[in-house]
Amino acid sequence: MSNTRSTSDSQDSQQSSRKPHTSRKSQASQESQASQGSRLKPMEVLREARAQLAELTGMTAESVSSFEQTEEGWALEVEVLELERVPDTMSLMASYQVELDAEGQLTGYRRVRRYERGRADARGSR
Incomplete structure (x- = not known):
């Protein structure tokens, strides 16, 4: 046994x-x-960037005008409504350069220009 x-x-x-x-x-x-x-999908990166920028600045991201993958992660240019005016074409807008790491976490942002919504860029400039 x-x-x-x-x-x-x-x-x-x-x-x-x-x-x-x-x-x-x-x-x-x-x-x-x-x-x-x-590995994040592009739409996930866009959503994360907009949400994190809005949380940090308190301003609503209206659109993304530039988006690319970099060696460090992602780089975007986001259009933000800074000051709402009447009529809407006089509202003050801004473009923010936003950088995210490979996991989609915001690592930095800065405002690169301000403009009125109804104004077009001068010929030859951005």
Whole structure:
């Protein structure tokens, strides 16, 4: 009997020592898939940038006029309503350069120009 018992104990210990090994494999596989799947899609980046900029500045992002992926993450130019006026064509707008890291977290922003909504850029400039 004691021999049978030791055999079943041995089998239990072998099975339990195998389980962590397979779970390590599946965990590594899941982490690999997560890192591949964690790459943000462009629309997710746009939403994150607008939401984070609005939270930091308290102003509503109206549109994104420039968007590109960089070595560090993402770079966008976002148009923001700074001062609402009547008529709407006289409202004061601003363009903000926004930078995000590869995970979509805002790392910096700055205002690059201000203009009235109804005004077009002068010929030859941006």
